[in-house]
Amino acid sequence: MAAGIGVGVVVMLLSIMGMIKKAADMIPLPIVKGIQVGAGLSLCLNAGSMLSNLSLNQSKWDDNLFWAIGAFSILYGFSRLPKFPFALLVFLLGGIFAAVEVATSNGSLPAFGFWWPFNPTIPTPDEFATGFGTAGIGQISLTILNSVIAVRYLSEDLMPTRPAPSVTALGISVGLMNLTGCWFGAMPICHGIISYANLSIGCVWLANQ
């Protein structure tokens, strides 16, 4: 939380002062692309390390390598049909698995209720120092590169018919989001355009069931 608030304040200030615009003009495109390739690679490695804990014959029927191989085969088999809604299929299957798992393990099923958002969780100065010092400072550069500058370039590349959002608008958006949610215990967030990392996502999702 503290890291998110810190990053939000810095990105917001930089955007309002126009510094993000200057940084975007100065940073060469391949560095932005390099950061993105690194992010994609890191996600693939993460998916791989999650899968490495699984085996074909596991005591749990819904969490084994068999499902991961099945998901990959379907994804690969339908790769010539880009309109095939693979993620939807895997999501529904995962939902069914989760429901069966909860219902058969004597766990309590989720119930409907109202949520009162106004019990703010304000970080103490100590929490702020640790959170912002360890995670936040490193995140500032990545947020600016990956979530503001790269999103502008990706938007131009992938959706040339749409007006690309300006880096200042994106920066203010990231700042606003973190400065709203984090006070209520929400996870720090930033922007991104769904990209090539998606290939591994079916496996990650299944592995997490």
Added chain:
Amino acid sequence: MALFASSFKHNVQTFKKNPLGEIAGSLGDLGTLLPLMTALTAGGSISLTATLIFSGVFNICSGAFFGIPIVVSDPLLIFLYRPEVVLGVCSIGLIRVGATHESCCLYRPRSPAISKGNYGGWYRCGRRGHVTLHHGND
């Protein structure tokens, strides 16, 4: 306001063209979001309800305003990255720009073929940086 109106029109048209594909695409980011969100909730660092409600509202707002599939995602570094990876990629990138005078073409971002041709090189550099730093720390 003009951007918002054109975004709305574009969003409706896109959804009508391929509704199932759009719904499937909207689930794509769950693969990175869910593992982190469940881990952080289990660890007691975040409130799951607040996270779901706020990120849902932000997703709707940014999609309606910008009119592009701009997901609200998790800041990877806080959870996944170590700062030295980012530093490694950046510094090796800068050294390479300086050493090979690539900057003359790099500073013209509108030459996509050249910059995309560099992918392989950048990937290798970044990976090598990562491996070196990682082993250095062990």
